Amino acid sequence: xxxxxxxxxxxxxxxxxxxxxxDQHVLRGVEFDIHKGQVKxxxxxxxxxxxxxxxxxxxxxxxxxxxxxxxxxxxxxxxGRAPGGLAVALPERELxxxxxxxxxxxxxxxxxxxxxxxxxxxxxxxxxxxxHHKDAEEQAMAMLASVGLSHRSGHFPSELSGGQQQRVAIAxxxxxxxxxxxxxxxxxxxDPELVGEVLDVMExxxxxxxxxxxxxxxxxxxxxxxxxxxxxxxxxxxxxxAPDEFFDNPQHERTRKFLxxxx
Amino acid sequence: MEFDVxxxxxxxxxxxxxxxxxxxVAVAVLSLxxxxxxxxxxxxxxxxxxxxxxxxxGLYTWFFRAIPALLVLLIIWNALPxxxxxxxQEWFSPFIAAFxxxxxxxxAFMAEIIxxxxxxxxxxxxxxxxxxxxxxxxxxxxxxxxxAIRIALxxxxxxxxxxxxxxxxxxxxSLQELLTxxxxxxxxxxxxxxxxxxxxxxxxxxxxxLTLVQSQVEKKFVWTSRTRSKKLPRPETAGQGVFS
Numbered sequence: 001x002x003x004x005x006x007x008x009x010x011x012x013x014x015x016x017x018x019x020x021x022x023d024q025h026v027l028r029g030v031e032f033d034i035h036k037g038q039v040k041x042x043x044x045x046x047x048x049x050x051x052x053x054x055x056x057x058x059x060x061x062x063x064x065x066x067x068x069x070x071x072x073x074x075x076x077x078x079x080g081r082a083p084g085g086l087a088v089a090l091p092e093r094e095l096x097x098x099x100x101x102x103x104x105x106x107x108x109x110x111x112x113x114x115x116x117x118x119x120x121x122x123x124x125x126x127x128x129x130x131x132h133h134k135d136a137e138e139q140a141m142a143m144l145a146s147v148g149l150s151h152r153s154g155h156f157p158s159e160l161s162g163g164q165q166q167r168v169a170i171a172x173x174x175x176x177x178x179x180x181x182x183x184x185x186x187x188x189x190x191d192p193e194l195v196g197e198v199l200d201v202m203e204x205x206x207x208x209x210x211x212x213x214x215x216x217x218x219x220x221x222x223x224x225x226x227x228x229x230x231x232x233x234x235x236x237x238x239x240x241x242a243p244d245e246f247f248d249n250p251q252h253e254r255t256r257k258f259l260x261x262x263x
Numbered sequence: 264m265e266f267d268v269x270x271x272x273x274x275x276x277x278x279x280x281x282x283x284x285x286x287x288v289a290v291a292v293l294s295l296x297x298x299x300x301x302x303x304x305x306x307x308x309x310x311x312x313x314x315x316x317x318x319x320x321g322l323y324t325w326f327f328r329a330i331p332a333l334l335v336l337l338i339i340w341n342a343l344p345x346x347x348x349x350x351x352q353e354w355f356s357p358f359i360a361a362f363x364x365x366x367x368x369x370x371a372f373m374a375e376i377i378x379x380x381x382x383x384x385x386x387x388x389x390x391x392x393x394x395x396x397x398x399x400x401x402x403x404x405x406x407x408x409x410x411a412i413r414i415a416l417x418x419x420x421x422x423x424x425x426x427x428x429x430x431x432x433x434x435x436x437s438l439q440e441l442l443t444x445x446x447x448x449x450x451x452x453x454x455x456x457x458x459x460x461x462x463x464x465x466x467x468x469x470x471x472x473l474t475l476v477q478s479q480v481e482k483k484f485v486w487t488s489r490t491r492s493k494k495l496p497r498p499e500t501a502g503q504g505v506f507s
Contacts, residue, residue: 100396110391114409124395
């Protein structure tokens, strides 16, 4: 490519992102970047817009304004910018194709209850990538092994603990080989004693160089694993800094207040 | 006049009862298939974001829930051929008229069953499918439908049984289904009790078989590994039963 010497663009970035739900202005011009291999933790009170940002990044909901870029290329709209500055959102079928590069892990796992753990992981491979059943099964089993669940591959979601379900969900997203993995409060729906096993899997992913954005309330995880910590409040990013800076020497009063509540 | 067991038993094994019963079940099966197909489209229309689709689907449900099935059958068999000459030809039999008539009426009810089943699937399911990059059709086919079918099965079983009985309405358009068979026999012999009793036995058998089939189908929608492993033999033991 001719841009070989250009600075490497972030894997995923958002520019001036806005989102409104009826009378609520949930995102007010968010700017966010994540580079290859980075792990960013996003903290913030409920309703601050952090989960909404993830959904918009994953192209699961349309933005009202602003841009989402994957490797510097604008996604979710027809061929970059339309004349007049108004972007036209792609139809759902086209959006589906662009979503393949972005993985998502949900707070409530959202595993498919009618499929075994192995089939849950296989479904994206067979029905999106068109991979043959046998190969998909092999890949799925390998992925389940990497989250420590080989022995539960034939079990259905209703037969798995919350922690196991979330690990299957991580495997399901991971097997698609996404450029970036988004976690929407992955441990918030778990019993306290099951949080650790999920965080362990996420930490080993981070160590393997996976690019990750993690919306979380797990302050200790953010401190230990993240390269950068972000505080969201009122639909904007309040503070963004390396973990040590963020936790030990926050620059904003709002951050100090938030940390005093969660510590 | 007393109940003549001999006549009763004679009718039980009478081939015309058997063919009447077969016609009843066949009409019910075909109209349920038709109703499910139309009902699915109507349900999609009712849950669609398009106002036009919503309106058209609402109109269909409103119309066919209001009109008695008997009237629909009479219209299809008598009124439509009057309007469309093509329906005066040989191929347009009472059987075809019956299954289409019952099918379009039943579709209005199936649409509601399917709609509520689709809505009962957790929103996170479609979200997870979309996040994987699945197309809308794949999300429907691989994620939503398998879960919706489980919800829709018990009420659909009810509707199916209802259709077997509604097929008796087709007697007005001279379909030789089960009840017509009994009625014809009665008109000749005046052995009401024996002929009707034979019909009762047939209806009981049909509905019992359907109930059995329904519970077997429902078992396939129990999502645990335990029920599966019973059915699917382990690889190392598979095939032994065939040779032993």
